[in-house]
Amino acid sequence: MNVFQSPELRYGNVLYEYALSLREISLMVDENPLCINDYFHFPVINFLVSDRDSTALCRTHYLEALSYGDPGSLLACPGPSLSGLMMRTLANPDQINHFYFLLKEKKYRTFFALTEPLKGSDASHIQTQLKKIDENTWSLNGEKSFFGNGAVAEMGIVLAKISDNSLGIRAVLITDELLLQKNISREILPMYALRGAQIACMSFNNTIIPDENILGSHLSACKNSLYSIISVFNQLRTGVGALALGLAQAVFDFVYHLKSSHFFTYASFFHECDAQLSLCRGLLQEAAKRVDLDHADGALASLSKANATAVAENIVERCIALCSVDELMANPWIQKALRDVYCWEFMEGTTHIQKLQSRFTMTGLR
Structure with missing residues (x-):
């Protein structure tokens, strides 16, 4: 029984091509992040700087796909990121247009x-x-x-x-x-x-x-406040979880291909990992849908990010444990993935903070 789904099928051909371009330069970017300037002609760069109206669900999908290529290369790229979401929430139309004009025309980070x-x-x-x-x-x-x-x-x-x-x-x-x-x-x-x-x-x-x-001068005091800032973080949080998931999926796919000739030896392991990754993806997507319906509804977004962090660490650790030293030495990107996977815990709030945020959202208690 084959549990493998190709990344082209999972993410679509276009996003997969973008991911491959990020993987291609991953070790160079890791050595010198500013070398990303030499690759502004890549189609993925234009895709990122052109994103001014994506939903949380859309970002969750494409960030997983691009992190499958390499999250370090992705984070070095120009693009709106969290600042873009803040502009969309608090800025007036002239400020928004100016921000995205600079972003697209000058490829600003x-x-x-x-x-x-x-x-x-x-x-x-x-x-x-x-x-x-x-x-x-x-x-x-x-x-x-x-x-x-x-x-x-x-x-x-x-x-x-x-x-x-x-x-x-x-x-x-x-x-x-x-x-x-x-x-x-x-x-x-x-x-x-x-x-x-x-x-x-x-x-x-x-x-x-x-x-x-100064953003938000045209808004009411309630809309131009901490409440709006929290809603922006809610919209991004599933995207951070998707970054962790994409990296874990890439490591799983690598090890699956590496050990495919011994599939039945590792069949239960492959099925277990595939199930964890699929459930993690489903939870992130459901959380993103809820945030798109109500930007203040961040409880599931917080829990899905915390879950994605834990799943990613578990999958990467266990998959790499199956590799021999020679296999790891021959594939430096996999070594890099083991090093990078622990960063997601600290991005946009640790697991402890996510649980507290979820509790506050659901109960109103701090």
Whole structure:
């Protein structure tokens, strides 16, 4: 009995071709993430920078497919990522059009700066401050850390507070012009795994922000608040789970082909892994459908991300345990996959945080 489904059938021919192109450059990107600049002509790049209206379900599907190619290469690429979702939620039409024009025409990388050294990713207690100077300008002060592409991206979103309450959080669009200011410092942090993400820290010291770069001014206080920010994370969370799933599926497929001549020896193992991957995919897709219907409904999204992280680690560890040293040495991408798979636990919230978030969503209790 054959449990293998081809990636072309699972993801479609186009996404599979995109995935292969990311796999092709994966080891080079891992060595030097900035080499992605040499591959902006790849069709997958145009696909990513053109995404301005995808649903959570659509992103869950295509992010799994592209991570099947290589998640490090994917994360090094230009694209809207979380900043794009924030723009779609809080920005006015002119701001949205300008953001996506720069993204597509100039192939800009983007960042999303929430996490802080002293407060972590607790958006309700961030310390970065945005203070009004006059009618047209603001001053931004604070430090952000542990977010992707922060030191190399040409554009991104920074979360800051104008007052100490849930209605006082603002999203600030940082453009290429603003990044030229000398009172913004950026640094790539040393990394062992998933190097394409280029995790960074950034600090602002009386950085001047034009009023038109503050998102949500046209919205009510309720819509331009922490509530909207949480809804954006809900929309992305199944995508992070899909990144973990895509990597695990790729490792499983590799080992399946490697050991296919001894299928009956490993039949029960293959069936068990295939079932875990399929159930994980189904849970992510169901969670994405719920978020698309109601952006505030993040309970299943949180649980599906936590589940995907655990499944990915389990599948990758067990599959690689079947490989001989010679087989691993002959396939450095598989070694890289074992190193990278543990990063998903810390992206967009650990399992503990996801469980707390799910509990809060379902019960209203913290």
